[in-house]
Amino acid sequence: MSDKPKIAMYWASSCGGCEIALVNLHEKILDVDAAFNLFFCPCLVDTKTKDIEALADGELAITFFNGAIRTDENLEMARLLRKKSQILIAFGSCAVEGCIPALGNLVPAAKYFDPIYRDNLTTANPDNIIPLNKSEIAEGSLGIPLFLKKVRTLGQVTEVDYFLPGCPPEPHRIWQAVAALIAPDGPPPKGSVVGVGPSTVCAECRRERTDKKIRRFFRTYEIIPNQTECLLDQGILCMGIATREGCGGLCPEVNMPCTGCYGPPAGRLDQGARMTAAIGSILDLGEVKGLGEKELHGRIDQALGAIPDYAGTFYKYSLAGSILGGREKL
Known part of the structure; x- marks a missing residue:
């Protein structure tokens, strides 16, 4: 047995x-x-939950927990690993901010299965069958995890020591975080966001930014972007201005806009609100004096026409951890 x-x-x-x-x-x-001894990792190591339960409290030096809390099993494992770990790290956007699974907070949990099992045009389901939490078969009783009412972040269900965002975290940032945790002078203060920079993705991006106003947004297939000019200045909705520094600006480097995977910048509670404020400061609606409410709304809708899904654009990675969190009543 390893003593690491x-x-x-x-x-x-x-x-x-x-x-x-x-x-x-x-x-x-x-x-x-x-x-270290990698004791538990369902993807890589054949250790079982019962082996974790058998450990003494705090016997795990560090747990890297990735994924949002969507099912009762997720919640159970989060609390178990917190109990058994000296250091619990929310690893990746799903654990830190909720990420893609948290977009489910826009609809009631009871509706999650409808697009797959009931409404999908390629699914033949005449008996209207959906997965059940428990099913009885000839061999015995089968159980699958129960979907919770809302998707939550790891930090919303248990105490987290450190947060390492990214979808996924960049490998060099993972190494920085590990090195910081085992540094001779001790780890960072608890509650720190690790493996990130102090600013936004714009600080890592090599494109040239100006104070240019834009009249409309383009979807990525509608325009061939200039190789050196800021994508936002060209009318391509880039979330870099509202996203924490850490990825190295990889997406803008290859002519794709940042989608926000590193979450809100330091000091910002809501990534979507930050991006909405940024858009308000750069959008040029032309001369609006004398326009009626209907005409003004028409100009705004025209300018924002390339953003068909506001929640999926501004909160793609951060809905569960945002001020909104999802629909108020599900």
Whole structure:
């Protein structure tokens, strides 16, 4: 049995990209292996939940928890791993901000299955069957996790020591976070956001930004962007101005707008509100004096016509952790 400190990595409601990011440490993963014993990781290690339950409280040195809290199983594992871990890290956008799963907070949980099992044109389901929490079959009783009323972040259901955002976190940022945790002078203050920079993605972006006003937004297929000019200045909705620095500006580097995966900048509680304020400061509606309310609304709708899904654009990664959180009544 290894005497190295035990660490764990768990996925809740997530896609598996965070595990890929860990592997993308490349040769540095050998340094992680030299320092720690990866005791629990459902994607990589055949340890079971019962093995975690058998550990003494705090026996895990660090747990990297990725994924949002969407099911009762996610909630149970979050609380179990908190109990067994000295340090619990919300790893990736789903755990930190809710990410894509949290867009489910815009509809009641009872409606989650409808587009898949009832309304999908390619699904034949004449008996209107949807998955049940428990089903009885000849071999016995089958149970699947129960969807909770709302998707929540890890920090909304248990105490979190550190937050490492990104969808997924960039490998060099993961290494920075690990190095900070094992540094001789001690880890950062609890509650810190680690593996990030102090500003926004704009600080990492090499494109030239001006104070240009824009009359309309374009979807990415409607325009071939200039290679050196700020995408937002060209009318392409780029969330970089409302997103925390940390990714290296990878998307703008290849002519794609930032979609906001590192969450709101330091000091900002709501990424969508930050982006809405930014749009209000750069949108040029032309001469509006004398316009009636209907005409003014028409100009705004025309200018914003390339944003068909406001929630999915401004809160793609951050809805659960935002001030809104989702629909007020589900």
